[in-house]
Amino acid sequence: MRIARILTPTGPQHAVADGDSWAFIEDVFATPLVRTGEAVPIEGTALLAPVQPRDILGLGHNLTNNDHPLPMQAWHKSVHTLANPGDAIVARRGVGTVNIEGELAVVIGTRAEALTLENAFDAVLGFTIVNDVTNVDQVPIDEKSFQSKGGENYTPLGPWIETELADPENVSTTVEINGEVRAESGSFNLPSSVAATLVYVTQWLTLYPGDVVMTGAPNTFVAVNPGDRVDITLAGIGTLTNTVV
Amino acid sequence: MRIARILTPTGPQHAVADGDSWAFIEDVFATPLVRTGEAVPIEGTALLAPVQPRDILGLGHNLTNNDHPLPMQAWHKSVHTLANPGDAIVARRGVGTVNIEGELAVVIGTRAEALTLENAFDAVLGFTIVNDVTNVDQVPIDEKSFQSKGGENYTPLGPWIETELADPENVSTTVEINGEVRAESGSFNLPSSVAATLVYVTQWLTLYPGDVVMTGAPNTFVAVNPGDRVDITLAGIGTLTNTVV
Numbered sequence: 001m002r003i004a005r006i007l008t009p010t011g012p013q014h015a016v017a018d019g020d021s022w023a024f025i026e027d028v029f030a031t032p033l034v035r036t037g038e039a040v041p042i043e044g045t046a047l048l049a050p051v052q053p054r055d056i057l058g059l060g061h062n063l064t065n066n067d068h069p070l071p072m073q074a075w076h077k078s079v080h081t082l083a084n085p086g087d088a089i090v091a092r093r094g095v096g097t098v099n100i101e102g103e104l105a106v107v108i109g110t111r112a113e114a115l116t117l118e119n120a121f122d123a124v125l126g127f128t129i130v131n132d133v134t135n136v137d138q139v140p141i142d143e144k145s146f147q148s149k150g151g152e153n154y155t156p157l158g159p160w161i162e163t164e165l166a167d168p169e170n171v172s173t174t175v176e177i178n179g180e181v182r183a184e185s186g187s188f189n190l191p192s193s194v195a196a197t198l199v200y201v202t203q204w205l206t207l208y209p210g211d212v213v214m215t216g217a218p219n220t221f222v223a224v225n226p227g228d229r230v231d232i233t234l235a236g237i238g239t240l241t242n243t244v245v
Numbered sequence: 246m247r248i249a250r251i252l253t254p255t256g257p258q259h260a261v262a263d264g265d266s267w268a269f270i271e272d273v274f275a276t277p278l279v280r281t282g283e284a285v286p287i288e289g290t291a292l293l294a295p296v297q298p299r300d301i302l303g304l305g306h307n308l309t310n311n312d313h314p315l316p317m318q319a320w321h322k323s324v325h326t327l328a329n330p331g332d333a334i335v336a337r338r339g340v341g342t343v344n345i346e347g348e349l350a351v352v353i354g355t356r357a358e359a360l361t362l363e364n365a366f367d368a369v370l371g372f373t374i375v376n377d378v379t380n381v382d383q384v385p386i387d388e389k390s391f392q393s394k395g396g397e398n399y400t401p402l403g404p405w406i407e408t409e410l411a412d413p414e415n416v417s418t419t420v421e422i423n424g425e426v427r428a429e430s431g432s433f434n435l436p437s438s439v440a441a442t443l444v445y446v447t448q449w450l451t452l453y454p455g456d457v458v459m460t461g462a463p464n465t466f467v468a469v470n471p472g473d474r475v476d477i478t479l480a481g482i483g484t485l486t487n488t489v490v
Contacts, residue, residue, distance in 0.1 A: 055323050055324060055325060073387065075320070076321030076322070076323060079299050080299065080450065141316070142318065143389065144305055144388065145389055146321070146449060147319075147449045151449075204392045205391070205395035208325060
């Protein structure tokens with residue numbers, strides 16, 4: 001099932017895909033989901049980032065194909081950097097190269113404390129796509145992932161949450177810049193599995209519904225420039241598209 | 246002026262100190278502040294963390310007296326760790342020593358982008374006290390300040406916001422454990438000034454009303470154990486008290 005978030009006259013509201021319509025629901029974290037009875041056509045409806053996390057976690061040292069030079073390390077990205085599908089990424093000038101990073105994002109559904117490899121996905125509402133935009137030339141002088149990760153619309157998220165992804169550990173990822181394929185990889189190339197990442201993070205910090213864990217960029221990073229269009233496609237989820245200005 | 250946050254039957258509400266009363270106000274970020282006309286006695290009223298930040302920033306390498314071994318580096322602390330005055334800090338067991346850190350906290354009042362040394366305090370609503378509780382033995386293997394900073398009630402904040410602090414760069418700090426003075430220092434000992442910290446942070450990340458910047462612990466960290474009572478007193482603000490369990 002796909003769950004999106006849509007701006008309505010009374011504020012943002014979640015909706016589930018139902019044929020040609022987005023059918024609005026009450027509480028996205030409720031079980032079962034309750035429909036309000038109202039709907040809008042999928043065609044032509046703009047989508048917001050599908051959730052408003054209180055914490056966004058990134059994973060350090062989870063970047064290269066199956067290579068784990070250092071133990072996994074999480075860090076927080078500012079919630080102020082969250083952006084919607086279609087929003088313009090404001091690439092910082094004068095701080096070196098700006099990379100986009102196409103990643104599988106986990107959306108937490110229930111309070112998640114000390115998860116295990118066996119139950120890690122029980123706490124998950126679903127999966128979406130995140131673009132972890134990075135001032136990559138800051139990384140060598142930014143071991144705390146602050147300078148490299150701050151910028152306007154530096155965390156596009158969406159376009160929707162897929163609640164029935166077949167296998168989160170085997171999600172193919174394609175990054176296109178201006179329609180040209182520039183990176184092909186997938187979560188199967190992450191040094192730490194998605195489940196192991198959730199175990200590590202919740203060992204140290206209890207997560208809550210709506211929190212987002214960015215699982216790492218398995219060679220899915222590409223330098224971009226103003227004017228570029230970025231399409232990140234994850235098999236079984238969809239495509240997150242943003243432009244760079 | 247002191248601004249507190251108080252739990253009422255209709256939810257948390259801000260209030261200003263007025264003689265023996267907390268006088269409730271509408272929007273804490275409005276200018277001028279508008280009183281609702283209702284009030285509660287200061288005596289006996291429990292206070293919440295005086296603000297609910299969307300981002301909590303900490304400052305790395307701003308720990309020792311006037312010593313700056315490495316450039317300043319900010320990091321994010323989870324908003325899930327926020328705690329009220331009086332809340333019990335749940336010291337993690339089995340991960341080494343747990344330190345409390347008594348710090349001056351800046352509460353942002355207006356959108357703050359690329360502040361300068363001249364206008365840094367214009368964006369500030371006021372100042373309060375923060376206890377940046379830390380799993381200190383994790384620090385050497387946690388360059389991203391994640392494992393060392395995650396825990397239940399690891400960020401007590403309060404007891405109130407002081408909007409008229411005479412000189413933020415000269416705030417004496419005293420840490421007492423079980424009534425015994427264990428650290429005496431102040432913001433005058435911070436390697437980077439409070440203004441310089443705000444300039445650095447907002448150069449990379451735009452802050453918004455309610456965000457909190459923890460300015461660093463100038464030798465105001467003390468190891469604690471379950472049962473300890475922690476009093477952090479900042480001259481011109483007040484005392485933040487929590488127990489460790």
